[in-house]
Structure formats: C-alpha cells, structure tokens
Amino acid sequence: GAGVSQTPSNKVTEKGKYVELRCDPISGHTALYWYRQSLGQGPEFLIYFQGTGAADDSGLPNDRFFAVRPEGSVSTLKIQRTERGDSAVYLCASSASGRAAGELFFGEGSRLTVL
Amino acid sequence: AQSVTQLGSHVSVSEGALVLLRCNYSSSVPPYLFWYVQYPNQGLQLLLKYTSAATLVKGINGFEAEFKKSETSFHLTKPSAHMSDAAEYFCAVSDRDGGFKTIFGAGTRLFVKA
Numbered sequence: 058g059a060g061v062s063q064t065p066s067n068k069v070t071e072k073g074k075y076v077e078l079r080c081d082p083i084s085g086h087t088a089l090y091w092y093r094q095s096l097g098q099g100p101e102f103l104i105y106f107q108g109t110g111a112a113d114d115s116g117l118p119n120d121r122f123f124a125v126r127p128e129g130s131v132s133t134l135k136i137q138r139t140e141r142g143d144s145a146v147y148l149c150a151s152s153a154s155g156r157a158a159g160e161l162f163f164g165e166g167s168r169l170t171v172l
Numbered sequence: 173a174q175s176v177t178q179l180g181s182h183v184s185v186s187e188g189a190l191v192l193l194r195c196n197y198s199s200s201v202p203p204y205l206f207w208y209v210q211y212p213n214q215g216l217q218l219l220l221k222y223t224s225a226a227t228l229v230k231g232i233n234g235f236e237a238e239f240k241k242s243e244t245s246f247h248l249t250k251p252s253a254h255m256s257d258a259a260e261y262f263c264a265v266s267d268r269d270g271g272f273k274t275i276f277g278a279g280t281r282l283f284v285k286a
Contacts, residue, residue: 061215088272097181099262099276100216113273148216152272159204159223159272163215 059083061164063149069170070139078134078167082151088112089132090161091124092148100148106132139171174199174265176277184283191235191250193280195263198244204266205246206274207237211259219261222246223268233257258284 062081070076082089088107092100102116106126114124121139126132136143146168150161179194197203205222220231227239233256237248246263260281266274 090274092276097279099178099278102273102275105273115273150216159206159266159268159274160218160221161206161208161216161274163208163217165215 061149061151061162063147063164063167065167066165067168067170069172071172072139072141074139074171076136076139076169078136078147078149078169080132080134080149080151080164082130082132082149083153083162084130085153086151086162087129087154088152088158089126090150090152091132091134092150094146094148094166103134136169139169141171144169144171174203174267174273174275176263176265176275178261178263178277178280180280181278182281182283184285185253186285187255188252191248191253191257191282193248193261193263193282195237195246195248195277196244197246197263197265199265199267201267204268204272205237205239206264206266207231207235207246207248208262208264208276209259210262210279216262219248253282253284255284255286258282 090105091103104114108129121137123135146166148166150163175198177196207219208216210216222239230236263277
C-alpha cells in the first residue's frame with residue numbers, strides 16, 4: 058500500500074482480555090517497528106523486526122506482550138491479560154534498507170483503551 | 173545504551189521569529205540522528221536525518237539541524253516560524269552499527285503565536 062496501515066484504529070477492551078493489533082507496512086520495507094506512546098510522551102520502543110525475525114525485543118514490558126511477523130510483511134502485536142496501564146497509542150513503523158535505512162514511516166496508530 | 177534528552181517540553185514563539193528546539197543525545201557508537209514531527213491528529217513524519225555526511229542537515233519546511241559531536245547535540249532550527257509549524261517535535265537516535273533500533277525523546281510541543 059501507499060503507507061503504513063494499522064488496524065484497528067481504536068480498540069476498547071476490558072481488563073484481562075486478549076488484544077491483537079495489526080500492522081501492514083509499506084511494500085518492500087524490510088524493517089518493522091512497534092512503539093507505544095502515552096499522552097504527553099515520546100514513542101517508547103517495544104520491538105523491531107528485520108524480515109521475519111525479531112532483531113531486538115528488549116522494549117517489550119513483560120511476557121504478556123508478544124509480536125510476530127511470520128512472512129516478513131504484516132505484523133501482529135499481541136497483548137494477553139490486558140491491564141489498565143496498557144492503555145496507550147500503539148504505533149507501527151516500517152523502514153527500507155540501503156541509503157534510507159533507519160528512516161521510519163509511521164502509521165496513524167491503534168489507540169487501545171483498557172477499562 | 174542510547175538516549176535522547178529534549179530540553180523544554182513546550183516552546184512558544186511568535187510568527188516570524190526564530191525556532192530553536194534543543195536535543196542532546198547519548199550514544200556509545202557513531203549515531204544516526206533524526207527529527208520527526210507530529211501534527212495534530214496525524215502520524216509522525218520524518219523532518220530530517222543526520223548520517224555523518226555533513227554536520228548541517230537541511231530538512232523539509234525550512235528546518236535544519238546541526239550535529240555537534242563535542243556538545244553531543246542536534247538542535248533543530250528554523251529562521252522564521254510559521255503558524256503551520258505548530259506541532260510536536262521529536263528527536264531520535266539510532267545505533268547504525270547495531271541495527272536501527274531507534275530511541276525517541278519525550279518531545280517538544282511548539283506553539284506559534286500570531
């Protein structure tokens with residue numbers, strides 16, 4: 058597609074439920090990143106993929122968070138047993154290789170609200 | 173570990189005045205440095221990028237930033253602010269030697285007064 062697409066744009070769930078957030082990156086971009094942004098804060102790094110593998114998952118806050126990118130394109134961020142503190146905007150970004158490496162193209166985010 | 177500090181969570185300037193947004197970084201390896209902008213109700217977009225080619229980097233919309241290794245700074249400037257520049261600006265650092273894990277600062281919100 059033309060840009061990074063994230064679905065859903067808004068998700069309201071109850072504490073303890075399971076949530077999946079999907080990211081469809083720019084076609085041909087090899088790197089994919091997940092960030093979390095709370096109100097008034099900068100994006101907080103969660104995980105990034107090079108191809109199908111997680112190159113760095115050091116930002117995942119705990120084992121309730123998991124992300125996959127099975128075919129090197131679409132990625133899903135999975136959150137188990139959601140807590141109120143998980144409420145935030147979850148941002149996905151993708152990046153090309155070569156001279157444009159490191160330049161992140163962001164989606165508009167998935168706003169998660171845990172009641 | 174890399175980190176970014178943005179001095180001033182809010183900056184207010186008059187239209188036509190100089191814009192200066194401050195960023196200091198910490199990195200144990202030569203970094204890539206970025207400025208991103210987030211307009212209201214929009215996603216983040218890249219303003220400019222430093223990759224070691226030239227210390228003064230020009231970006232979109234008249235913005236530029238200067239890499240100063242001795243000061244570990246990468247401040248963003250624009251000679252003359254426009255009302256449309258009102259947005260949140262984020263400085264970011266990436267470890268190019270270890271992949272491109274990118275760490276963002278907390279952001280500076282720019283207000284432009286008429």
